Amino acid sequence: MKRLTCLALPLLLAACSSKAPLNYHTLTSAAEPAASGHAASFRFALQGVSVPPQVDQPQLVIRQGEGIALLENERWIAPLADEVRSALSADLSQDLGTLDLGDAPRGSGAPVLRVKVDLQRFDSQPGRGVQQDALWTLRLAEPGGERVLTCGSRISQPAGGSYVEVVAAHRQALSVLAKRIEPVARAFVADGDTICPAG
Template identity: 40%
Template sequence: MAHATKFALLGLTLMLAACRSDPIHYHTLIPQQPVPVNSVDVQLEMISVPPQVDRPQLVIRQSNSSLAILETEWWGASLADELQNALINQFSSNSAQPGMGLRVDVQRFDSVPGQYALFDARWRLRAAGGSDAGALNCRSVIQTPAGGTIEELVVAHQQNIKRFTEQVSQAARGGASRCPAVH
C-alpha cells in the first residue's frame, strides 16, 4: 500500500509539473514617464492595424517570410487598443485651440528583436468637424533600433509612437497645410 501511495504522489506531481506553463508578461505602449502636454488639440477619430499583428500576443518577424506569435508576451490589450490608448495619452492637451481630427491607418508594425521596431502609417488630419476635402493626407515611416529583449523592443515601439505624435503635432501646429519633413 505504501508503494501505491508513493506512485500516486509521484504521478500527481508529474501531472502538475506538466500542466504548469510559463508566466505571461504584459506590455504597454504607454511610457512610464508622463508625456508633456501638447499645445495642439488632436482627437483620434479612428485607428486600424494589419490583422496579422492585431492580437493580444506580441508578433515578431523572424525572417522575410516568417512571423512568430509569442504566447507568453502579451500587450495589455489588442494592438489596436494599445495604439489607441498610447496616442490618446500622447495627444492629451489643455489647448483652447479648435481641435484637429486624426485617422491613422497602420500599414506595418514590425517587431524584430535585436534589430528594430518599425511603425509605418498613413494618416489624415483635418479640422474637427471639417470635411475630408480640406484634409491633409500624410505618411510616416519610423524605425528605431531595438535591443535583443522584448522589453527593449517595446521601448523602441514607444519611441516610435512618440516620434509619430511629434510629426502629427507639427502638422497640426502648421494648420494642417503640409506634411511634416521627416529627418
C-alpha cells in the same frame, strides 16, 4: 492503483508549475508626461487607430527570417489597436498641450481637429529594430466645408534583443510619430495651404 495515482500527482503538479509565465506589455508610458509650453488654439479628437491584421493578435508578433512568429507567452495587456491609440493620445496631448476629446460630445468654442491614424506596418525584429509605416489624416470642419489632409510617415527605431526593449522601441516610434503630426496639425488649423512633411 492508489499508489500510482499518488506518485503521478506530484509529477503533474511539477509539470504545471514549470510552464513559462505569461508576460504582459503595454505601449503606454508609466512616466508622468511633461507639461507642454505652448498650448494649441484648438482641441483634437483622435479617432480609432487601425493596425495591420497580421499583428492584430493578443501575442507579440516578431519577424523571423522571411516569416513571423507569435510569442505565446508575450502578450499585450489590451488589444494592440487600443494600445497604439492610448500611447498616441498621451503623446499628442503632451505635444499639443490639450486633452484628447476622443468620442466625447463637441461643445462650442475652440475648433476640434479630428485625427485618424492607419498603421500599415508594425514590424518587430529583436536585436535589430522596429518599423512603423503610418498614414495619418487631419480633418477640420469649417463653415465652407471640411478640410482634409492625409500624410504618410515611416519611422524606424533600433531595438535590443529582449521583448521589453522591442516594446520600448515601438513606444519611442509612436512618440516620434506624434511629434511629426503636432507641427502639421498646428499649421493645418492656422493655414489651409499646409503640406505634408518629408518622411
